[in-house]
Amino acid sequence: MKLSWEARLLIAVASLLAAGGFARLAGPVPADVLWAVADALALVPAVWWVAADLRAHRWGADLLAVLALAGTLAVGEFLAGAIIAAMVATGRLLESAAQRRAGRDLSALLERAPSQAHRRRGHELETVPVGRIAVGDRVVVLPGEVVPVDATLLGDSAFDESALTGEAAAVARRSGDPVRSGVVNAGAAVDLRVTATAEASTYAGVVRLAEQAAAGTAPVARLADRIAMWFLPLSVLIAAAAWALTGDPGRAVAVLVTATPCPLLLAVPVAVTSGMSLASRAGVVLKDGAALELLGQARRLAMDKTGTVTEGRPEVLAVVCAPGVTAGQVLAEAAGVERYSPHVLATAVTRAARRANVVAAQAESVTEEPGRGAHGTVGGHLVHVGKLGSAADLPPWARNAMRRGSLDLASLVWVTRDGVPTAALLVRDQVRRDAARTLRRLRAAGLAHVVLLTGDRVDNAGEVAGLIGVDEVQADATPAQKIERVRAEHERDVTVMVGDGVNDAPALAAADVGIALGSRGSTAAAQAADAVILDDRIDRLADVIEIARRTRRLAVQSAGAGTVLSLLAMAAAAFGWLVPVAGAVVQEAIDVAVILNALRALHRRRPRTGPDELLHRFSGEHAGLVPVRAAVRQAADALAEGAGPAADAAVREAHRMLVAELLPHERAEESELYPALTPVLGGPEGTVTMSRSHAEIERLVRRLGRHLAAGPIQPDQVDDLRATLYGLDAVLTLHFAQEEEAYFTLARE
Template identity: 70%
Template sequence: MTRREPLLLGAVAALLTGGGLAWLLDAPRVADGLWGGATAVALVPTLVWVAADLRARRWGADVLAVLALAGTLAVGEYLAGAVIAVMVATGRVLESAARARAGRDLSALLQRSPRQARLRRDGRLDTVPVDEVRPGDRVVVRPGEIVPVDGELLEPGVFDESALTGEPLPVARPAGEAVRSGVVNAGAATDLTARSSAEQSTYAGVVRLAREAAASSAPVARLADRIAVWFLPAALLIAAVAWIATGDPDRAVAVLVTATPCPLLLAVPIAITGGMSSASRAGVVVKGGAALELLGRARTLLLDKTGTITEGAPQVLDIVCAPGTTPAEALALAAGVEQYSPHVLAGAVLRAARRAGVQPAAAEQVTEEPGRGASGRVGDSVVHVGKPPDDSLPEWAMAAARRGRLDLATVIWVARDDRLLAALLVRDRIRPDAARTLRRLRGIGLDRVVLLTGDRVDNAREVGEQLGLDEVLAGASPADKIARVRRGPGVTVMVGDGLNDAPALAAADVGIALGSRGSTAAAQAADAVILDDRIDRLAESVEIARRARRLAVQSAATGTALSALAMVAAGFGLLVPVAGAVVQEAIDVVVILNALRVVWWRRPKPEPATDVLLHRFAHEHEELLPARAAVRQAADALTRGAGPEAEAAVRRAHRMLLDRLLPHELAEETQLYPALAGMLGSESTVPMSRGHAEITRLTRRLGRHLAEAPDGLRPDQIDDLRATLYGLDAVLTLHVAQEEEAYFSLAAPGESSGDGKAGR
């Protein structure tokens, strides 16, 4: 908002007040002069606004304001003109605050562009401006540097390609494979042969796309102007008929005074500004009123995957151990080595160890080989974390590798002295609040939800099927995303967090960026920014936008209808101009109070005590990872046959269930569920309670099996024991996912679980 609007409001309000004091002091000429001055002061800038609109081939609510102000001056109804002037200035201040649009700022995208490149020439390394690189030059990219131009690798390399594809895991590329500019070298220094200049490279293309999308964004017509398109001719027609029929110009002025579109100039900006305020309290900053208006009409939602629908960081979802190794032992060894590594997967291992309450082993002499993993000495042994020492896998490891392929997970192998001990299955999991958010959005009225991602087809399709999305576009480049955004249908909303999403965010009718961990370029290119790392803010912002727009339309329509009745009354001579201004003021009060309802509305939130419980039990879910892994490990051990190791695994799983998992389930049943019942209804926790009962039943059944075999498991028990354990594993997996989606996603944001090791 500029300073002109508040100054205008202050000036006309002062003149109106001064005229009132002069009238009270029996100085009517002075009063008329001050009121006429207020009218003239408002008329001049309003004429400028109307002229600008007409040059842009637009006309709307401000035209009526000009006619009303000029008409009161023409017939000497200065008080009515001053009242209208105050209302017009107030509306302009409110509208300017609602508009308050920050232009598309692509500086972060431009600043990330490489400025220099290192060329290998005649055995020496020269640093040159990136614009001097030509096809065929040999370019050296050091660790952590951005690849400056598109090229072909002369040796193997490992790259963080998330800036272009959104995929969070580093990608290993062999010699001879193409690598694109804009990706980051996540391994050792590597050489490549340039295949293009910087201007023709992939990253420069992303910047051009973002600029073109920002420049081509069409201005949004104000809601007030859309209503005024028909209201203005109607008002002029009634005024003309009244003047022609009676020959009295005061009748026409009275009609124009009552027709002053203050419900449009005041109620609409108040509703939109109030919606922006409510969205800000909900953790979403909307950069302009036009964006909020469009968000309230959204029909198509396009979502990036990595970091938007998924958490954006790999998580250890399962641990498969060799016979004789426990998940806690494997995590301790892996975390001991990985605590010295900046690799993105090292962060996943450390988070898993911390959540499980496992202390990392004391590792020394840690070294890392890009593309292979990290190694270190723990006691008298050498522990390797990464790829397997060789291609020969034992039977249990082959099964673990198969599980990784079937679950679309990356496998981190843990070996001691070249003997495989465990496989950690790592994947970027779907956000717990994603499904709830999408259900809310569909309930609000979004017709089509589309996933746009640069990730692989199988990963994208898996996410799309789990969330029930209408369309999945995988392997999408920034240009592909822009093309899909522009296809619509209807008002399109694009949500993303990555640098590669910036062009699509700029091209969409409404671009929304996740600002907590997202790129600055995405936040700058977007129309709105979600401040924390919660996708459910999206549903809340759309609900607020729809409510704000509904109240704006309702207030404008009601005020316009009342103004139409007042115009008819003025046309019949029942309202003189001053009385018309007073009636119009009363109409304004009604519609403004209605518009303010958007500020008063609040979505129900958990009570503070309930919120504490939600955070507590969500944290306990993470700590229960070893107990859940022990159940699956025991079932797998029985698959290999009965024996001391299998029996030990079964008894260990049963003990962990009794000592750790069942007390957690009981505490949820007696503490968390009663608190949630008061918020969500008594029936809301019934399915989860049934899950608790099934988990308890299977655990007791497992205990009875063990009680019948004090001297060792019998062959006739193996099949049923294995079925019990696999059934328990399945029930636990489903139950935990349901609780996280249905309940824990309601919690207010807590501290980040990250450890700062997001990548190299």
């Protein structure tokens, strides 16, 4: 492995220092020569560092090191100089390791941009460099390809626009609609009429924004330099005063030796390097120590929504069924038709069936129509999954489903059998279950203002913001608006930006610290950021902020304590109580103390995690209970038409499923999971709220059972039954959400 020049310098200086110690046995001259060479070896690069700093109109800890090294050479205190040289070389090596930048490489943005396009000439297609595409040309974009230029659609299709807007679901576009470069064709091959060249198109603008943002990011001053701003002139003043008052230059050198800012040169890099190591073990890789220092000072946070605060993919939120149809039947038929489709909504349907432990039905003659959905034959019936052909003359339950989808801000995927609607699947990008808890931890860590910054619609953004508790929302934001907002936040205080998409890359580069989600996030976002969360857990953001806060606190504490001790040693040297070599030894003792304190940044008290096996088991059971919860809501809706055989059957089926499936789950949580969580939560009080919810759920199920025990449902029971069922639905929704947030985030992924 090739050694860095800092490592080679440290090896050379340490070897000369040790060799001088052995040579001392032969006499003082050979030892002094070796120590003087070690001093000079460190002095030459130190002078270069200081010159570079002065050219940049700044000065810091390195200047004091140069004075000490030069002073020991001037008065012949070669051993003291060699010791200081070893300290300086060690500090530079540690600092280099802590602050080496990986750079803001934008190659992913450039690589993703198409280099070629398919231009139509009559009935022929020719593949040409994208730079040769002109306004007015007709181009063809194949399935899965990135649209190379801004254009107008000449046919219907669907596009994955998440790279630009962050929106997870594919968007259907009609003939004549504008399409921006950078989006992916999620439908069949489609023709477009070019409206802008590649250079003038949307995606090229995103690349330029990221480049400009990275170029405009100012370097960060080292913490050690900031402390040295006042420590350096004070040290020189004390040394000059000691020389002037005593006439002994040795006292001035002794002061400079004890003033050598090794607590700054060593303790700060050690703390920062330790913090970076701890952050890496927590699943966050920081590209340099400056990012960690800034995270420790951050007061403002801008967060992308889709894929960052939310899961970044649509999920089936609820299943609204026609009377006499169960959620299990619907999911089985829909999954059977959708299982071979690559569409993002089809994936959501099959995932919902799998989580609910529903086996997909066997479907035959499956075909897909872009923008309309898929259909196939299941059990002799033609099943269609997708959009409705017509919304006219819908039955009451379907109109209720449409209203509920609008209120829940969810998309509807309709399931029809032989042309008759049988169910509507409510699909929405879900908020991460650890998002709200992460925001609370961030506020406790000192973040004062949180902005949700998203390209999504205002209503969706507002709903998410209300659930997780942010201070402000900016929706419908373009990449240019995101970068403008991040810069505005930066003017107020140190700002962190968190995102995962190509459209977030410019803002990530512009922020004081950009943090990208690396698991499902784009490579462009990761390369534009200063830190990358390696897995898909947003709570790692709170981890790294807490680590950065503690690391900075320990760095300041170590540097401050070392500086105070150095001041005391300087006073002793000024009075002649410490000769240069003794001063170097005292300084070494100070260094050891502050380094040991700085090394505490390697460790932190981690919150105890829960019993993983149980947590994963019960979390999985939550997903499997979707049909039960759907049956409860369906039974309540069925009572809207009053008492009758259909409503009676729906209520009894819901009660049966509650007793057979839900209550055993709740009782198992009470007897198995909650006792296991008691040590983690510090006592049984941590689960009291959840236990009270269990009691309320059982009470409502018993009440439902008493209604049904009296015989067929009567008209005078309808109001109370509906209140019971809707109440049960609300309690279950809240209870499941609380458990997901409070307990299941304790599990190690």
